Amino acid sequence: MEYTPRELREMSDEEAKQTLTVAQYERREKLLDLLEQADENQERLAEQDQQVQEITVDADMEQLGTEVDLFGNDVLVHIDSGNRQFRQAANALESVDEFDDESEVVDLDDETRETIANRLQDMLDAVLVRWDGTRWSEISEPKRGAVLDQCRTEWGVDGLMLAWFKIGEAVTEERQEVEELIDSFRSA
Numbered sequence: 001m002e003y004t005p006r007e008l009r010e011m012s013d014e015e016a017k018q019t020l021t022v023a024q025y026e027r028r029e030k031l032l033d034l035l036e037q038a039d040e041n042q043e044r045l046a047e048q049d050q051q052v053q054e055i056t057v058d059a060d061m062e063q064l065g066t067e068v069d070l071f072g073n074d075v076l077v078h079i080d081s082g083n084r085q086f087r088q089a090a091n092a093l094e095s096v097d098e099f100d101d102e103s104e105v106v107d108l109d110d111e112t113r114e115t116i117a118n119r120l121q122d123m124l125d126a127v128l129v130r131w132d133g134t135r136w137s138e139i140s141e142p143k144r145g146a147v148l149d150q151c152r153t154e155w156g157v158d159g160l161m162l163a164w165f166k167i168g169e170a171v172t173e174e175r176q177e178v179e180e181l182i183d184s185f186r187s188a
Contacts, residue, residue, distance in 0.1 A: 005031055065129045068170040070163045071155060076130035077167050089122035113157050120160040121148045127167070 003011075003020070008028040011019075016028055065076040080086065096115055108116070125148055128136040136144065152160060 066171045066174045068167050073132055077127040078129050079127050079171055083126050086126035089119050093119035117152055117157045117160055
């Protein structure tokens, strides 16, 4: 008599030993091993799905950010191209007619320098996660404005631009490290 996989799976060990031929018993054992492996794989995949969800859904900016030293200030930044505030400030900076890659800031008029400084401050406000150990979101808006104004006063427009170069360099370096790590997994 030929047994279906379901019948073999539902059969007790004692019943299998008494009723099955050696070949049928071995087939049943292989089937049970495969089912056990499938269950283990399903559990492992569920655990991995949970980990992915925790990493991608539950990750906060502290985990996604990049540490940067800006003129003695330890900051954590996260550049998210989907951040509307950041995009608007970056687009506004790009639209300053007198400012391009070849422009020297010192050669620009005061109004243009003021516009550039405002856009750089807006961009900085959009990417800051932590400033000198304090979460940026926990600082009141007036105090954040005061910190940004102090940066502008202390650093000037050139310093704000240099701060952005430092941020860009740090973020790029960290992303390259991640890409190298990913490539090492792919080639392993």
